[in-house]
Amino acid sequence: MRKPYIFLIFVAIIVLCLGGLYFENMKFTKAKNEIWIGYNYTKFGKNVIKFKQINVEKQAKLNQLEEIFLFSKKIEKPIVDLAKYDVQLTFRSPIDVTVEYSSLLWFSKSGAIIKINGFNGYRSVNIENAKSIKNIINYIEL
Template identity: 65%
Template structure:
């Protein structure tokens, strides 16, 4: 007689765990949006095409910001500054204002970053550059 109650309790606890996990996974919204601008001036067009990027989890945006902020400061970048690959902007969905923007050049040794609003350039290694590409779902032309 006690065995059905124990099974019922176990099933109920398991269902509550799954419901909580599902609620947490589906209802955590990021507090920032990312907008990607692909630079088509490299291909003879004089335009930048911006599109919003949906990042599933806030942890992806946090990882992206950590890569940017903890990158190595460099004095003289070795890339053509007029031909950047993408412009990446962080936007607040609450008031629809851009918090900050950056330009990225992907190279064979990683990436060069120019954070607008900050002086100078920064570089990241190949692993961090691949992480950036994965997070923003970078399309290479």
């Protein structure tokens, strides 16, 4: 009569250990995409865009950045100088080194203007979302 209970306790312990291992792996999953950031140096007389890779530790930050981009508000005519963007962001897949999409960003006092290449039109985000974007990409004010 005791043998089935011992077997069930042993199975329960194995299931709990495997569940904890799975949870820890899900909690610390590395980012599946890479972000490359290019600063626009044409403001300073140089006609150069230098790209560098941004190290994003968690996939959740990339998901947050993509949500900000996708749920931003469409606008007809942006009130910024379109030739002088602040940052060019490129989302790349590290596995096959292909560019998933690229976007241009203009930061302003009221938030940010986003132009996602591949989509028509411009989008805007509020100040809080613009600060989140700056934190995620480690933006350096030039």
